[in-house]
Amino acid sequence: MxxxxxxxxxxxxxxxxxxxxxxxxxxxxxxxxxxxxxxxxxxxxxxxxxxxxxxxxxxxxxxxxxxxxxxxxxxxxxxxxxxxxxxxxxxxxxxxxxxxxxxxxxxxxxxxxxxxxxxxxxxxxxxxxxxxxxxxxxxxxxxxxxxxxxxxxxxxxxxxxxxxxxxxxxxxxxxxxxxxxxxxxxxxxxxxxxxxxxxxxxxxxxxxxxxxxxxxxxxxxxxxxxxxxxxxxxxxxxxxxxxxxxxxxxxxxxxxxxxxxxxxxxxxxxxxxxxxxxxxxxATREEALAKQAAADAHLPVETALARLGGFVRRDTGGWELDAPVPALAPASDFKGPAGRYATILRIIEAERPTVRQLLGRLAAGGGHATMVGxxxxxxxxxxxxxxxxxxxxxxxxxxxxxxxxxxxxxxxxxxxxxxxxxxxxxxxxxxxxxxxxxxxxxxxxxx
Structure with missing residues (x-):
């Protein structure tokens, strides 16, 4: 202990x-x-x-x-x-x-x-x-x-x-x-x-x-x-x-x-x-990633996609879950709330997540640091x-x-x-x- x-x-x-x-x-x-x-x-x-x-x-x-x-x-x-x-x-x-x-x-x-x-x-x-x-x-x-x-x-x-x-x-x-x-x-x-x-x-x-x-x-x-x-x-x-x-x-x-x-x-x-x-x-990084994936798997996808769409001001309903996140406009061209959008862009640039992974990332802590391993x-x-x-x-x-x-x-x-x-x-x-x-x-x- x-x-x-x-x-x-x-x-x-x-x-x-x-x-x-x-x-x-x-x-x-x-x-x-x-x-x-x-x-x-x-x-x-x-x-x-x-x-x-x-x-x-x-x-x-x-x-x-x-x-x-x-x-x-x-x-x-x-x-x-x-x-x-x-x-x-x-x-x-x-x-x-x-x-x-x-x-x-x-x-x-x-x-x-x-x-x-x-x-x-x-x-x-x-x-x-x-x-x-x-x-x-x-x-x-x-x-x-x-x-x-x-x-x-x-x-x-x-x-x-x-x-x-x-x-x-x-x-x-x-x-x-x-x-x-x-x-x-x-x-x-x-x-x-x-x-x-x-x-x-x-x-x-x-x-x-x-x-x-x-x-x-x-x-x-x-x-x-x-x-x-x-x-x-x-x-x-x-x-x-x-x-x-x-x-x-x-x-x-x-x-x-x-x-x-x-x-x-x-x-x-x-x-x-x-x-x-x-x-x-x-105990291993793979085990830690599996814990993260198990939690992400319980997200209600439609709700999570709609929430993401609100953040990025895009219709996300047709996005393929296990494909990379579609290209988003640069922060300088975004007209909505800037802080959350900039964080999403940083996550995409640093982690190259799939849409499903991004939904899980935002569902646990949003813009806060996440450490897995x-x-x-x-x-x-x-x-x-x-x-x-x-x-x-x-x-x-x-x-x-x-x-x-x-x-x-x-x-x-x-x-x-x-x-x-x-x-x-x-x-x-x-x-x-x-x-x-x-x-x-x-x-x-x-x-």
Whole structure:
């Protein structure tokens, strides 16, 4: 088991690993496989077991995404349990692993979010984190009294103010504010401060009605890819979830965020950048490829082709599945959403897939990096990105649950440990402590 693996523990920078738990796995057909945990998606025991596996693998954290609308229920499961509620339960089934929930600054009020997150930090003993998002879909807005989402720039301005209010509320309690003197004084009111915030988007008096969290502030994550998203991440985030198909795109994003952080007066080492990573691992590369092909075989072809057609703005209905992908227009001539299209062109250029292979590639992680092979081959890819300026670690996106997470923990983590790239035991007790290992961060709260 990974937690007991041993090997040379080299000093210096080490990898960070996060487990992004989603449904039956990140592959679009994962729920259709006969041994998927489909019937148990509302059972907290499933997520507790997955978190325990990630903790056995000494991961920094588990992460739950979230959305505020149901999507297309016929296409497969999307959301089941509200993340903060689920993580409060998982906190009782784990000991060290961090617990990160998504919170929408577009729909949540900061006092409510600060209170729930402070409570999770207390319940978990200092392991809470929050991924602040601005949300994506008008269907979500219509569940919150809006006809549509506010404009992009307005959402990010609200997000920045939202974070500032969170910080102000958490900072309103000094660590020694509670006196607990049974003779008559519970708290020292001079060490509890109102916020009295009156901004463009929020008016919050404070103070928070939950005492100071164990970490001071739960750890802030961000996943910004747009210009305002990158600025938000560089200004506030301690962990950044990134999207990068290949090493050059990862290096460009990594360098950009680190430079922006430095320009904002922050230590670039205080940001842990973790691109998404999909892995299929086998004793041989052929076995790993067979796992990938078995998942791809369960894709509903017509639906997947129609989805691809939407991405490339072409009628794909007549495309031959086991033939090469037909020629597509260069990115400079494409009039639709550019990011996804550019990623598809890079996949075609680098991998020369058949149409069927491209459908499977997009079904598991979309534009995120995918590594398929033996434990050593997957570790080679991880090490290359880590050592060549593409990542501080990875946000693992298991295509199939629990199989892909089990494979990574049992087979890849020991190789990373033997190479001195990853911890062989937890040395911190808080999520911020995990992120701060082998960097300039400490267990303390960032300024």
């Amino acid at each position: 990974a937690a007991s693996a041993s090997g040379p523990q080299k000093p210096g920078r080490r990898l960070h690993l996060n487990a992004f738990l989603h449904g039956c796995g990140h592959h679009g057909a994962a729920w259709r496989l006969p041994d998927s945990p489909l019937e148990g998606l509302a059972d907290i025991g499933l997520y507790e077991r997955l978190a325990q596996t990630a903790e056995r693998g000494l991961f920094d954290a588990i992460f739950f995404a979230d959305g505020q609308s149901v999507g297309d229920p016929s296409a497969g499961p999307l959301w089941h349990l509200e993340p903060l509620t689920a993580l409060a339960a998982i906190a009782r089934a784990t000991e060290r692993i961090g617990l990160v929930a998504t919170v929408s600054s577009t729909f949540y009020e900061p006092f409510h979010a600060a209170r729930m997150l402070a409570s999770l930090d207390h319940i978990s003993g200092g392991r809470a984190g929050v991924n602040v998002v601005t949300s994506m879909f008008d269907a979500e807005a219509r569940n919150h009294g809006m006809d549509s989402l506010p404009p992009h720039g307005e959402r990010y301005a609200r997000a920045a103010e939202f974070i500032e209010v969170l910080y102000g509320l958490w900072d309103g309690w000094d660590a020694d504010a509670i006196v607990a003197d049974r003779a008559g004084r519970y708290a020292d009111t001079s060490r509890i401060r109102p916020l009295l915030h009156a901004g463009q988007h929020f008016s919050v008096d404070g103070p928070l009605n939950v005492p100071r969290p164990p970490q001071g502030r739960p750890v802030l994550f961000q996943a910004g890819a747009s210009e305002p998203g990158r600025e938000l991440a560089a200004t506030y985030a301690e962990g950044v979830y990134a999207v990068a198909y290949d090493l050059p795109s990862a290096q460009a994003y990594y360098s950009d965020i680190k430079c922006r952080a430095a320009a904002a007066g922050r230590d670039p080492a205080s940001l842990v950048i973790m691109p998404g990573l999909v892995t299929y691992v086998g 033996t434990p050593g081959q997957v570790a080679d890819g991880i090490q290359q990105w880590f050592e060549q300026g593409g990542a501080d670690g990875f946000n693992l996106m298991p295509p199939l649950l629990p199989e892909s997470l089990d494979d990574f923990v049992e087979m890849v983590v020991p190789v990373l440990q033997e190479r001195g790239l990853f911890r062989t035991e937890y040395t911190a007790t808080t999520l911020r402590g995990h992120l701060g290992e082998a960097s300039s961060q400490t267990e303390g709260v960032p300024a």
